[in-house]
Amino acid sequence: MNKFYTSFAAAVALTMLLAASLFAQRRRASNPNDTIASNYNPAELFSPAFYTEKGNEFHAANGAPGPKYWQNKVDYQLNAKIDTVSKTLSATENITYTNNSPDALPYLWLQLDQNTYKKEARSNFVTGRAAAEHTKGYEFESVEIVVNGKAQTVNYLVNDTRMQIRLPKALSANGGKINVFIKYHYQIPGDFGGRTDYTQTKNGKIYEIAQWFPRLCVYDDSTGWDTLPFLGAGEFYLEYGDIDYKVNVPWDMIVAGSGELQNPKEVLTAKQISLLEKARNSDQTIMVRSAAELKDPSSRPVQKGTLTWHFLMKNTRDVAFGASNAYIWDAARVNLPEGKKCMSMSVYPIESAGNEAWGRATEYLKGSIEYFSKQWFVYPWPVAINEAGTAGGMEYPGIVFDGITDKGKELFWVTAHEIGHNWFPMIVGSNERRFAWMDEGFNTFIDVYASDVFNKGEFAPKRDGEYAPGGGNPADEIVPTILDPNAPVIMTAADAIKEKYRHPIAYFKPAFGMILLREQILGKDRFDYAFRQYIHNWAYKHPRPDDFFRSMENGAGEDLSWFWKGWFYNNWRLDLAVHDAQYIKTGDKRSIRITVVNLEKMAMPFAVEIKLKDGSKQRQSFPVETWLQNKAITFDMQVTQDVVQVQVDPDGALPDMDRGNNLFKVR
Incomplete structure (x- = not known):
């Protein structure tokens, strides 16, 4: 060129x-x-490799339990007595613990929630505002185990709200069993108890008894023994089993407890037994014990001494009960899918009576259970109870403690929310002490839709969860929390969330995130299918957060890592x-x-x-x-x-x- x-x-x-x-x-x-x-x-939001661990034989990549998933089992036999003069509960406990893990266990850990009321309890130092009133917590009279068919004392250590039992010989793996016998008593907290207490009403005291017996900590494939102390905000992580318990109280008291009453002829009148049978076949609320009978000795089968109430609840992680001579008692049938039935009951003092208040409590409970059972998973236990007291919004398997002064929409909302906890975490047994959102967030989400359905939307809408019930746009209400530079993220440990942020972060943001998934991202059909699969796969088991994330992605056929990253692990703004x-x-x-x-x-x-x-x-x-x-x-x-x-x-x-x-x- x-x-x-x-x-x-x-x-x-x-x-x-x-x-x-x-x-x-x-x-x-x-x-x-x-x-x-x-x-x-x-590139930051949609970066690959969201999961830091791949699926394994215990927690599969598709979000289901793996083929080698294992879980320990614990059964309890309890005999308790309430002394209404000294306000103490004394009890004996026989624990049968089955070690299904692949590990031999040289020691056991138990939860001692009543120790949170002691003056030196760690829970007094979390917020910097120590409680004004205290108890001595658990006072143990004996702790024994069975070796070769004989009971023997055992070395144990109490540390705050935990007890370590040091075994003379390790409990064998893959099915080894041990029996632990504990005799104890404790002072029942007054109104300051919060979740468990006694309070005075016009016709007598109401005792709300919860977290009342030493319970085995969970031993799992994630952390081994999960021994986080009970600090108040973080709730419970418990094993499943059968709980057979008896409660001895003065003759004039009614006991409303988790599970099914085993000895009605010993503690109820023939009239009450007949009315309960009528309620078992009625969609209308039937009065079992009326206000007029509160002062009538003939409303009890005996008029002196004490009576022992015997309850049994199978495949449960806990039980609780209320006891009072001031209870009005009503009940109705609950209609479940495939022709199944159970009972809805309410007990409350005369101060709470009336259709504008607790007169509709059983109706609210019945409607909520019927909706949750049809939409997500069938309620598994024979009875559900709504109990009025000062605990004012607390949940246990088969029983909820709601506010004695609640009325109208507030009573419906708190009833739906608290009984909803029987799905999360009573059925799906997540670790609410570590991950509050898997408990409060999921439950706030499902009770949002219960308000839409109950009585053709009588108490709807509740799109904002509990953040500001009944008003406002939840999409706008969550924004101030997201914009707050001091707000923690959803994945923060339950007890590390300050009270200012507890509801927005543990309840509202995860619930609204679920609504976004259902109504904006996946659509109702895909979301509901995936969420039901998650519930069925993990019923009576212990899922981790990744199990939920993977379940939703696999069931809906969608990579949602960008959503988990931005909404759950961060407070990223939109x-x-x-x-x-x-x-x-x-x-x-x-x-x-x-x-x-x-x-x-x-x-x-x-x-x-x-x-x-x-x-x-x-x-x-x-x-x-x-x-x-x-x-x-x-x-x-x-x-x-x-x-x-x-x-x-x-x-x-x-x-x-x-x-x-x-x-x-x-x-």
């Missing part, structure tokens, strides 16, 4: 290079992904904005070209709606993949008349931190 052609070729190449460079600059200048300032980074809207013309067709930008670190599927001059509207929906590569998206919508405005998220369904930039007026 001669010099002329060489020079000419070089000049052409240079011209083309300059032209390409200029075109690229102009293209970048017109691309909103390059010109709009945004905190959004697609801010979608309409950046621009301009008319364009292609031939004889007119369109409006719209640019939507994501300004913050979170992403969501979204909708854009245009309002036309005649008031009509057009809408277009976009999946979350819109944000897989882009910080902004530009698209056209064909129109036949002038556009008045363009709006992103027109329903206000997304937790958008700045709704001011969601609306764009078109000139």
